Amino acid sequence: MLPRLAVFFQVTIDDLLSFDQRRTAEAVDALVAQSVPLRADPAKAEVFYREALKKYPNNEVLLNCLLMVIPDDRSREKIEIGEHLLDCTVDDEIKLDVLRLLALTCHHTGEHAMAAYYLSKLPELYFLKTEIAAFLKSGEGRMEEIRKTEDICIRTMATMLALRISEENTVQGKAAYRDFADRLLKLFRELDGQEEHADQLETMLKDGSILEFCQ
Numbered sequence: 679m680l681p682r683l684a685v686f687f688q689v690t691i692d693d694l695l696s697f698d699q700r701r702t703a704e705a706v707d708a709l710v711a712q713s714v715p716l717r718a719d720p721a722k723a724e725v726f727y728r729e730a731l732k733k734y735p736n737n738e739v740l741l742n743c744l745l746m747v748i749p750d751d752r753s754r755e756k757i758e759i760g761e762h763l764l765d766c767t768v769d770d771e772i773k774l775d776v777l778r779l780l781a782l783t784c785h786h787t788g789e790h791a792m793a794a795y796y797l798s799k800l801p802e803l804y805f806l807k808t809e810i811a812a813f814l815k816s817g818e819g820r821m822e823e824i825r826k827t828e829d830i831c832i833r834t835m836a837t838m839l840a841l842r843i844s845e846e847n848t849v850q851g852k853a854a855y856r857d858f859a860d861r862l863l864k865l866f867r868e869l870d871g872q873e874e875h876a877d878q879l880e881t882m883l884k885d886g887s888i889l890e891f892c893q
Contacts, residue, residue, distance in 0.1 A: 706730075706739050713743065720747040738767050745779050750786040757783070757792075774800065806830060829875055832866045836879050859883055 684691045709730050716723040727744040734740060741763055748756050760780045767773055777799050784793035808830065812823040839859040846852045863883075867876035 702734060702737070706734060706737055710739060710743060717747060720749065723747040736766075738763060738769060738772055742772050742775055745776065750783050753783050753787045753789070756780070825869075825872065828866070828869055828872060832862065832872075833875075833879065835862055836883060840883055856883075 680691050713723055713726050713730075716726055724744065724747045727740055727747065731737065731740050731744065741759055745756060745759050745763070748759075750756070757780060760776045760783075763776045764773060767776075777796050781793050781796035781800070784790070784796065806827055808823045808826040812820055812827055815823055836859060839855055839862070842855045843852050843859075846855060863876050863880050866872050866879070
């Protein structure tokens with residue numbers, strides 16, 4: 679049917695296939711946006727992604743989302759899905775995310791050699807894409823990239839401080855790092871457009887959930 683459709687619409691077969699790929703990508707993006715609230719309950723999110731994969735089999739974005747919500751006690755399944763994605767994807771974002779998830783999974787299950795293997799595949803970070811984009815863009819586009827970079831950097835700093843607090847053995851040491859985190863978040867809260875993120879980080883630091891969130 680493809681040659682006939684191409685002749686009828688006066689386009690190439692590649693154009694037809696490209697249109698179908700764009701339509702699939704848009705539909706998958708809509709499903710992922712719909713699924714975000716479900717991630718608070720990983721079991722429900724897993725059911726959602728498996729149903730979506732019945733409609734879009736082997737879709738890399740959906741498989742990556744599924745990988746995020748499968749519990750670590752099913753590490754063999756997670757590694758199998760992750761390795762499949764590493765073999766087939768050409769999307770660098772997905773590949774890096776899979777390596778991160780597999781490294782954390784193996785660490786949590788005590789497979790430290792495997793965790794080190796996946797960690798070794800992750801590149802060193804020399805710059806942020808959003809940081810470079812902030813220099814290249816102008817107007818509101820520049821401000822959006824600035825906000826993204828601020829969010830990434832301060833969220834990372836807050837997470838590292840939470841790790842320091844968890845590793846500190848003295849009450850005085852914990853208090854000192856907590857004071858540093860409070861000052862960091864005070865600065866963050868004063869930045870245009872970052873008040874809500876600062877409030878979220880404040881809550882997550884207090885209840886310790888920031889470590890779980892970032893993992």
